[in-house]
Amino acid sequence: MHPGNQAEGPLTPGLVFEMLQAHQRTAALKAAIDLDVFTAVGDGPGDVASIARHCSASERGIRILCDFLAIYGVLVKENGHYRHSPTSAAFLDPRSPSSLASIAQFLGNPAMHEPYLHLADVVRAGRTTLPGDGSVEPENPVWVQFAETMAPMMAPMAAPLGAVVLEGHNGPMRVLDIAAGHGLFGIEIAKQNPQAHVTGLDWAPVLRVALDNARKAGVHERYNMLPGSAFEVDFGGPYDAVLLTNFLHHFDKQTCVGLLTKVRGALRPGGRAATLEFVPNEDRISPPMPAAFSMTMLTSTAAGDAYTLSELTGMYNEAGFGGIKAYPIPMSPHTVVMGHA
């Protein structure tokens, strides 16, 4: 992955060229999802003509697109025919239960891509060039899209997060899910503990998505909605646990400390606050995915970041939490960091 850091082999400008063309990969995968290429490939027989027919697209376009996807390992090409790779079978065929095709809508949202068109200006300014506070502007409609499309990416994190939050905890409990989004994390708690009551906090249009998911999971009678800003609404409580998933990274440290302090005030003594975050190592350049997430925060927020464990621990401590511990989720770029009130 890091040819530039390695002395092996002759030095070529391949890495420079590859990076300057990397934008093609994003466009190609999004186009293939939009055109329903992965359904066509799953159906077979996988020749250009039949895929083009299924997608109502030109044969030249499909051939070049599918070749491109095969070059980058998304499809397999054999004897002029395309078939699924393990990745496309599991994560891109819309009929796969683990399909992630919908996340291309959020990750490919043109509004969120806009700052990359003038990234040098963003780096000069040190903050998003999106209006106001960027992605965390009040009522930003992007979070409805997040709730509607990113659930498949977040779903595998729900059970591990639930296990950490529920460990050693039985019987009735009240849980606040801050920035609930699709609601899957709070819903998971309600599924695992039939005596848990969950309150989802988010913008009202987002909570409609969460409630819909709660209904599908059969836990809507124990799912309450608290619409508004996490910084402004009264949390109520006391709660046994508060979830803060994919949220702290949008804000600067002092704002996070302020929010965590408010969270601690809404927890019963000994109650738990659990964040789900991209947590890079202290070098901030590994592992690649959590570390690179800071770029998304640079372009979309005023002062957010991918915080290291020492930074998150510092925030928790400053907010009065103790017993802070990290639980990396296996085979995922996410980590749960939990503290006790």
Add this chain to the structure above:
Amino acid sequence: MHPGNQAEGPLTPGLVFEMLQAHQRTAALKAAIDLDVFTAVGDGPGDVASIARHCSASERGIRILCDFLAIYGVLVKENGHYRHSPTSAAFLDPRSPSSLASIAQFLGNPAMHEPYLHLADVVRAGRTTLPGDGSVEPENPVWVQFAETMAPMMAPMAAPLGAVVLEGHNGPMRVLDIAAGHGLFGIEIAKQNPQAHVTGLDWAPVLRVALDNARKAGVHERYNMLPGSAFEVDFGGPYDAVLLTNFLHHFDKQTCVGLLTKVRGALRPGGRAATLEFVPNEDRISPPMPAAFSMTMLTSTAAGDAYTLSELTGMYNEAGFGGIKAYPIPMSPHTVVMGHA
């Protein structure tokens, strides 16, 4: 490079996420070049504050940008300081004689990126959505930018191409350089053979760049200009050699055959026509760089392609050439294919 094709290790959605975020890499490298980050890193000491000062940029922006470049192997980070990787020292520091920083201007040209914003439409239509014939529209100003900025990328190809074209050829010769651009290929012939006279053919504003380069190389007295379209102007001749560098890929096969037929008519018997091309293997998905070039042709032309050797050989044959042979240029994605009139 092809994690999706490999069964090793557990299956994760990493490849899907990586591709959907790949556009960040292009933006990051272009921003770093535009901000002059690589001069600052070369100067040292490489801490965030001094790089930010040099670049007149924020520390938050520089820290996140340089971390991102280190994640992808463009820079090296040690003890919180950034230094050059072999790649950035050779190809991105503006003071390096092999610096490629200028190619980001052409490869990052917003007009050429535009079709990727709606690539599904391009695939449906099977052709560029740029006006007219896309990049090969008459007098498209993008070719002045190509001539002015892509020379550092093409310069290493000039000597190997010259060696192939000149092999076994001594004394006076006349050479036509079609789509001369920066002019480096014809100029190389003039440098290697002091009795060679070179005619550069391209749009007039492009030829001014080529003539300027001929002047710098001290061969301008043997450099003539033939402004216009390769499909319309009278080539004159007869020539001993005709160069067609980075040109055939813009057109469909029949157009290429027509042009090669015209080229043969302008060559003396036994004269040479040499193309420089991205030539993928017959599977069209390897090697990655030449194969992926067809995507650039899909988005920027009506019917161009990265042609395989059998396709190029077929075109040469149909145009009446013989003795067709491929000369891959070592450590580059380019191949010279030469035929004899």
